[in-house]
Structure formats: C-alpha cells, structure tokens
Amino acid sequence: MSAEPGAAAGTRDTHEQTRAQYRYHRDLFPALHDWENTERAITDFTGQDGPDGLLGLDQMGHFGPQGCDLVVRAVAAGAGSGRAVELCELGSGFGGALRYTVDKLTTAGVGVSRSYGVDIVAEHCEVSARINRAQGRTTTTDLCASATAVPLPDASLDVVLVTGSMPHFPDPGAVLREAARLLRPDGLLVLTEEVSLTPAGEEPSDAFRATHPRGIFFTTPLAGRREQLARAGFGEVRQEDLTAWAVALLADRLKVVRIFRGSVANIYGGPSADLIRDTLSAAREEYLAGRLLPTLFTARKAPAPVG
Numbered sequence: 211m212s213a214e215p216g217a218a219a220g221t222r223d224t225h226e227q228t229r230a231q232y233r234y235h236r237d238l239f240p241a242l243h244d245w246e247n248t249e250r251a252i253t254d255f256t257g258q259d260g261p262d263g264l265l266g267l268d269q270m271g272h273f274g275p276q277g278c279d280l281v282v283r284a285v286a287a288g289a290g291s292g293r294a295v296e297l298c299e300l301g302s303g304f305g306g307a308l309r310y311t312v313d314k315l316t317t318a319g320v321g322v323s324r325s326y327g328v329d330i331v332a333e334h335c336e337v338s339a340r341i342n343r344a345q346g347r348t349t350t351t352d353l354c355a356s357a358t359a360v361p362l363p364d365a366s367l368d369v370v371l372v373t374g375s376m377p378h379f380p381d382p383g384a385v386l387r388e389a390a391r392l393l394r395p396d397g398l399l400v401l402t403e404e405v406s407l408t409p410a411g412e413e414p415s416d417a418f419r420a421t422h423p424r425g426i427f428f429t430t431p432l433a434g435r436r437e438q439l440a441r442a443g444f445g446e447v448r449q450e451d452l453t454a455w456a457v458a459l460l461a462d463r464l465k466v467v468r469i470f471r472g473s474v475a476n477i478y479g480g481p482s483a484d485l486i487r488d489t490l491s492a493a494r495e496e497y498l499a500g501r502l503l504p505t506l507f508t509a510r511k512a513p514a515p516v517g
Contacts, residue, residue: 272374272404272405272460272489272490272493273373273374273402273404273456273459273504274463275307275310276459277307277373277374277402277404278307278310278311278314278373279314280402280452280506281311281371281373281400281402282311282314282315282318284398284400284506284508285297285311285315285320285369285371285398285400286315286318286319286320288369288398288400288508288510289320289368289369289398293320293321294320294321294322294323295315295320295321295322295323295368295369296322296323296324296325296366296367296368296369297312297322297324297325297326297367297368297369297370297371298325298326298327298328298353298360298362298367298369298370298371298392299311299325299326299327299328299370299371299372299373300328300357300360300370300371300372300375300385300388300389301328301329301330301357301372301373301374301375301376301378301379302327302328302329302334302338302352302375303329303331303334303338303375304334304337304338304341305327305334305337305338305341305342305350305352307373307374308325308327308350308371308373309341309342309345309347309350311371311373312325312350322349323349324349324350324351325349325350325351326350326351326352326353326360326362326367327350327351327352327353328353328355328357328360329352329353329354329355330354330355330356330357331354332354335352335353335354336352338352339352357375357379357385357388358379358381358384358385358387358388359388360388360392362392364391364392365391365392365393365394365395365397366392366394367392367393367394367397368393368394368397368398369393369397369398369399369400370389370392370393370397370398370399370400371399371400371401372385372389372400372401372402373402374402374403374404376401376403376404376406376430377404377405377406377422377427377428377429378426378427378428379428380428382406382428382430382435382438383438383441383442386399386438386439386441386442386444387441387442387443389442390442390443390444390511393511394511395511395512395513395514396510396511396513397510397511398508398509398510399439399444399507399508399509399510399511400506400507400508401505401506401507401508402452402505402506403435403503403504403505403506403507404456404493404504405418405422405427405429405493405496405502405504406427406428406429406430406435407429407430407431407432407435407502407503407504407505408429408430408431408432408501408502408503409431409432409500409501409503410431410432410433411431412431412500412501413429413501414429414496414501414502415495415496415499415501417492417495418492418493418495418496418501418502420488420492421485421488421489421492422489422492422493429502432503432505435507436449439507439509443511443512444509444510444511444512445509445510445511445512446508446509446510447507447508447509448507448508448509449505449506449507450505450506450507451503451504451505452504452505452506453497453503453504455504456494456497456504457494457497457498460490460491460493460494460497461494463490464487464490464491464494467483467486467487467490468487
C-alpha cells in the first residue's frame with residue numbers, strides 16, 4: 211500500500227532533519243564520535259573519570275551540567291524522595307546529560323528504575339550506547355526515534371525531560387503532545403529552554419544565526435510555548451526566568467574556553483574549539499539584548515478524569 215502524500219512528505223522531512231542535525235553536531239563535536247580516545251583526553255584534562263568530569267566537556271554548549279542541575283532540582287522537588295521513577299529524555303544526543311541527571315537524582319534521593327534516551331540521529335544513539343555499556347549502565351536504553359513518535363507505551367513514564375534540545379525540534383507542539391502521551395496522569399515534564407524562546411515579535415539576530423543556523427535551530431515565542439503546553443494537556447505550568455543566571459554561566463564558560471583553548475582544541479580540534487566559543491558568545495549576546503529568553507519550565511500532565 212502506498213503512503214499518502216502527507217505521510218510521504220513527513221517522512222522526507224524527518225530524513226532531512228536527521229541529516230541536518232547529524233551534520234551540525236558532527237561539525238561541532240567530531241571527536242565525540244571517537245568516544246574511547248576522547249574519553250581518555252577528557253579524563254586527562256579534568257582529572258575525573260566519572261560523569262561529572264566527562265559531562266563538563268561532553269556538553270560544552272549552552273547550559274551544560276549546570277543546566278542539568280536545574281533539572282535535577284525540579285525533578286527532586288516534583289517527584290519527591292523515597293520512590294523510584296521511570297523517565298526519558300527527548301533529544302538526548304550523546305547521552306551525557308541523561309547519565310549525569312540520573313546519577314544526580316539518585317544522590318538526591320530519587321531512584322531511577324529505568325531511563326530512556328531518545329534521539330533521531332542513529333550515530334548519536336550508537337555512541338551513547340557504547341558509553342552506557344562501558345560504564346555498566348544496564349537500566350538505560352537508547353531509542354533511535356523521533357521525539358514525536360517514541361516507541362514506548364502510553365502512560366508508561368513518570369518524568370519526561372528536555373535538557374536544551376527544544377530548539378532542535380521543528381514541531382515543538384507535537385513533541386509536547388508526545389511527552390503528554392508518554393506520561394502517566396500527574397507525570398512531570400521539565401524543560402530547559404536555552405536558545406528556543408523569543409519575546410513576542412522578536413527574532414534572534416543575524417550574528418546569532420551565524421552559529422545557530424535556521425533549519426537546525428527553531429525558535430518559538432514565549433506565549434506560543436505556553437499555548438503548546440496547554441494544548442498538549444499540561445497544567446500547573448511553572449516558568450522560571452533564567453536570564454541573569456544564564457548570562458553569568460556563559461561568561462564563566464567562555465572564560466574557561468579561552469583560558470584552556472589549547473586543551474579544548476587538543477580534545478575537539480581547533481575549528482570546533484573556536485565554534486564552541488563563538489556559539490556561547492552569540493547566545494550570551496542574545497540574552498543580554500533580550501532577544502532570547504532562557505527559561506526553566508515544569509508542568510504536570512492533567513490527572514485522569516474521575517468517574
């Protein structure tokens with residue numbers, strides 16, 4: 211049976227987006243595809259071989275491990291301690307943020323019985339799976355799938371996370387609807403919006419687009435995101451403005467990248483080190499100008515109707 215034209219177009223769009231995201235991240239972090247050698251270089255540089263040290267360089271873009279700490283805080287407050295949860299991260303990339311978050315949640319008293327990393331790029335999932343095997347992580351599964359069509363049952367999760375990947379989703383409303391489908395009633399959604407939200411009527415600058423190209427990074431007005439959350443069936447929406455925090459964070463990260471430029475270049479390569487620096491600088495300028503709104507969202511799936 212032939213597919214309907216709309217379905218065929220959707221498949222084409224998915225394939226094109228997969229290739230675009232792969233090319234962008236391959237250019238930005240080529241060394242991470244050779245994880246075993248890169249891991250040794252990162253460990254030599256940081257002096258740490260656990261997720262804390264590795265994530266600092268695995269996630270050099272935007273919020274990094276500090277953004278994951280915000281997520282851990284939100285989940286710990288929302289899920290409560292003393293119970294195990296099942297969770298997934300949509301747009302999990304190489305899996306560094308998910309591994310870090312799971313470990314930090316456990317330390318905070320929130321056990322994770324099962325975790326899933328969902329990413330559309332097969333190469334990212336393969337690298338993440340290699341790292342998970344090397345670290346003996348038997349309760350984490352990498353799913354190569356669109357964030358709008360996750361191969362998990364309805365109402366099977368307690369928590370859904372998106373740690374900075376919202377701008378990589380061409381249809382964020384569909385992603386939020388899929389998050390709602392996956393969550394059990396009263397389940398928790400946590401989003402860190404790094405470079406994905408704009409004020410009404412504003413667009414990022416051309417300088418920002420030089421390092422965050424259209425077709426790879428998509429933005430949504432803040433009011434539009436709140437509407438998408440409501441349409442997906444989320445309530446108890448809480449929104450935390452992170453502007454001052456993010457401006458200071460990126461200033462610190464830029465200082466590290468500049469001081470240790472040689473070491474970062476030895477790990478990632480010179481062009482990637484410079485692109486990381488330019489990416490962070492461009493995002494910080496948008497925060498300062500008010501053209502992007504760094505934000506932490508938490509929301510709950512509406513409980514099942516009674517009777």
